Amino acid sequence: MAPNIISTSLEMHAKEDFQKEKSSVTTTDDENGMQNQNETRIKSEGLFKFKTELKWWNVVSIILLHMSMLYFCYTFKWFEDVRTTIWMIIMGVIQGLGVTAGAHRFWTHRAYKAKWPLRIILLICYTSAGQDNLYQWVRDHRVHHKFTDTDADPYNARRGFFYSHIGWLMVRKHPDVIRKGATVDMSDLDRDPLVVFQKKWYSYLALFLSIVVPTIVPWWGWGENLWYAWHWTVTKYCINLNITWSVNSAAHMWGVKPFDKSITPTDNAGVSFLTLGEGWHNYHHVFPWDYKAGEFGNYWFNFTATFIDLCAYLGLAYDLKTASANMVKKRVLRSSEMSY
Template sequence: MAPNMFGSSATLYLETSHQEKSATEKASNQTLQSQKSSTQSKYKWRIVWRNVIAFVYLHLAAVYGIYLSFTAIKLQTTMWAIFLAIFGGMGITAGAHRLWAHRTYKAKWPMRFMLMIMQTIAFQNHIYEWVRDHRVHHKFTDSDADPHNAKRGFFFSHIGWLLLRKHPDVLRKGATVDMTDLERDPIVLWQKKLYIILVPLFCFILPVWVPCYFWNETLYYSWYSTLFRYAFSLNGTWLVNSAAHIWGYKPYDKNIGPTENKSVAIIAFGEGWHNYHHVFPWDYKAAEFGDYNMNITTALIDFCGRLGLAYDMKTVPVDVIKRRAKRTGDGTRYGGNEDSQSHGDHHNHEDMKWGWGDVDMKPEEIQEVHIINKSD
């Protein structure tokens, strides 16, 4: 890892973590009634220049890494970078996202430990912080309390949210989201405690060292190949926050921002079926269909299920999906009501849930869930 690039915090989201943590703790004693639209008028952009510099360097280096991949870098090194991009990406999709953030299934400790290492390779903040931000995103989608509010435009929801201090609503309302399940997970806490050591080791040092040691790649080429892999992985994840909240269809609920985006689903290993995912965030497939061609994360979880490592995999019956689609969808999947083709901006954040275990889940929603590989 380049120490000057990331500073002493060992995360790309650099100066925000410690300050936001203290602000969140203070906010936890406040009620939701204290935040109204007045905060929006007082909110001013505060640029985090260290993040700006780091991301500019990363993306310029990634472009150079692409050029070198076609002109100088060995094929083995490029294949190694692709493998790590997929390996680390699945740590985000199957691990941080579907396992820890939404609790769509359970995993035994060997699988949880491996997913933690894979998620560390992806370097998108430690699991606890990733989950906290993601649960807030689901609970307050496309509002000021959403860390990457898509209503502020593609650039902001894609990368701009990491270049600015968070909106006060993110901190205030984020303090109301339950995180006690992660506070009881020793693997999550171990990663959080040692993250400053684990990130440089698994995201940069080992990925750079392997090509140099095993097939005599130069340090220079291996470094730029690693930065290309890292930037590609980040942007693949960010597309779920940006493109899949702007472009696509809304078969299940036309009144919310998230969409079904096939291109994002391919790039992000099955995470682009986003309208469905926000309507049923407790489904381990994060989609209505289990097609492995466009949802390889589901394939990984199913494979681990057959090995006995994954269990209590939650999904939603087809009849429940159809009823919801016909009632609130845009008509592109199952048809709908007479206003089904209306794509008006009627976002409703009063009935949003972050996943399985949200206190606002209705009894009928819990009863409707079908559980695969149910534990005794």
């Protein structure tokens, strides 16, 4: 099973899903459509308040991916050759930075500006993570920020931990995600030649960067067993996915809310450590344009901010946006978090 099977399936079925969902949305614009939608909502039972159609390809892919990871974790001799373990950790950090410093803070929020060499590096790092084409990742995340905790939020945390963590990938989008998501401006990415190129060739690029390279290097480099190298790649991919998803789930469930108590996002140090600095989520939803994505930038709990600072020092990044200490203080006081 290919490690990027989830993202590849999303890419393959994106147009089909969009057309089906879009047509279902447009039928609700007239009076009869609204009545049918309301009847569907009333008849629905359980967690979801809308008719939920499963994406069976994604369901099976996710299950097989996690089964492969568990099998490998049980059978692998972890310290037989430490070089393989170190290699996979390095790859995990590189891919993580592609998501955090690239897809999230640069392309989604434009929290800083990057020169072309850094843009290319970030795009390669992100593609190697195998988390779908960049355009779709950014679109979903911008919709999430604009419509947080509503039906238009692709990974709405108010539907529970499982849905916000992984369940949203297993079902078709809520009609509000399509309807209101269309209001999100994506013109900057439409004009970005790197994003357009990556979107067009994503399947091939991800296959090479997220599967072939991580597997072949230890095999060719120091004679690692190819079977082990393959399963290491699958395991690393699965772990990285769950770390990324934890921002949508754990960082919306457990933690503190010193900046805005009315929303689900929280500041969670554990999630921040695992995600290279993405766990200061209550702060981030209040100041999404801050390149640090947190009140403080430090090596252990915000490695992404450290990386961006290094890029700025090298002249590759500039115009780093951040909230002033006074602005942060006023927001805390406004939130009545006097003990913070």
